[in-house]
Amino acid sequence: xxxxxxxxxxxxxxxxxxASLNCTYSDRGxxxxxxYRQYSGKSPELIMSIYSNGDKEDGRFxxxxxxxxxxxxxxxxDSQPSDSATYLCAVTGANNLFFGTGTRLxxxx
Amino acid sequence: xxxxxxxxxxxxxxxxQEVILRCVPISNHLYFYWYRQILGQKVEFLxxxxxxxxxxxxxxxxxxxxxxxxxxxxxTLKIRSTKLxxxxxxxxxxxxxxxxxxGYTFGSGTRLxxx
Numbered sequence: 001x002x003x004x005x006x007x008x009x010x011x012x013x014x015x016x017x018x019a020s021l022n023c024t025y026s027d028r029g030x031x032x033x034x035x036y037r038q039y040s041g042k043s044p045e046l047i048m049s050i051y052s053n054g055d056k057e058d059g060r061f062x063x064x065x066x067x068x069x070x071x072x073x074x075x076x077x078d079s080q081p082s083d084s085a086t087y088l089c090a091v092t093g094a095n096n097l098f099f100g101t102g103t104r105l106x107x108x109x
Numbered sequence: 110x111x112x113x114x115x116x117x118x119x120x121x122x123x124x125x126q127e128v129i130l131r132c133v134p135i136s137n138h139l140y141f142y143w144y145r146q147i148l149g150q151k152v153e154f155l156x157x158x159x160x161x162x163x164x165x166x167x168x169x170x171x172x173x174x175x176x177x178x179x180x181x182x183x184x185t186l187k188i189r190s191t192k193l194x195x196x197x198x199x200x201x202x203x204x205x206x207x208x209x210x211x212g213y214t215f216g217s218g219t220r221l222x223x224x
Contacts, residue, residue: 034212043200043215044152088152090212095165096142097213099152 002027002093006100014108019076021103023089026070033065035074036088038102044088048074079107113216115201121222125190130219132184132201142202142213143176143186145169152200158184191223 003026013019021035032051036044050056050063050072062075072091076083086102114133122128134141143155157164158176175187188195198220202213 032211041220043198043218046212046214049212090152096154096157098154101151 002030002091002098004089004091004098004100006087006089006103008101009104010106011103012106012108013079015079015081017079017107019079019083019105019107021074021076021087021089021105023072023074023091023100024070025072025089025091025098027091027093027098028067028070030091030093032092033063033072034090034097035061035063035072036090036099038086038088040086044099076105079105081107081109083107112214113201113203115199115216115219117219118217119220119222121224122191124193124223128188128191128221130186130188130199130201130221132186132216133182134184134201134203134216140164140204141178141184142204144200144202144215145197146200147194147197155186188221191221193223196221196223 005024035048037047038044048061048063050065053065053067056063060077064073072089084105084107086104088102089100090097116131120128139159141158144152145155146152154167156166156170156176161178173189178184198218200218201216204213205211
């Protein structure tokens with residue numbers, strides 16, 4: 001069973017701060033990595049994908065991947081109250097995605 | 110709004126009853142998946158479906174579960190005899206290629222409550 005580990009939180013940051021979310025995975029063969037945002041009672045929404053080592057930036061979001069350390073992270077700059085949600089790390093397996101339990105982020109106004 | 114519509118949004122059923130959850134993808138994507146999420150737990154893979162056949166299924170997807178694409182459009186998940194532990198959010202997802210290397214688009218979900 002492929003494992004994807006996340007700190008469940010809750011992680012609280014003040015509005016305008018940087019939120020840092022981390023994820024480790026067990027399968028060295030994984031090729032693609034994703035961050036999903038999930039509001040309470042809603043479906044996961046894809047916000048970032050990353051496929052190669054290094055950083056990938058999209059607006060206020062930066063995904064970081066280190067395959068040697070089997071580590072993926074998501075930075076959210078200038079955090080907004082609307083960013084309050086659970087963030088799910090997902091990693092490809094043989095033919096599907098494996099998800100972590102998610103980190104609950106609260107941005108305090 | 111998600112590009113994948115699921116119905117019903119909420120289903121309450123008695124233990125032992127059959128339920129059918131429906132998914133209507135609005136695209137020509139060929140790869141479909143069912144996932145479930147028990148309250149407070151992780152999103153778990155159930156089954157993948159391509160070209161009207163099951164590609165892969167998890168240990169959760171036992172004989173009580175089945176999937177179909179009966180009319181080439183709707184994609185259904187059937188649970189034959191529901192158990193209390195089947196209570197969860199069920200998500201349909203679609204992908205442009207097999208294996209999820211470009212991520213999935215999830216449907217709006219069906220909350221199943223077994224009483």
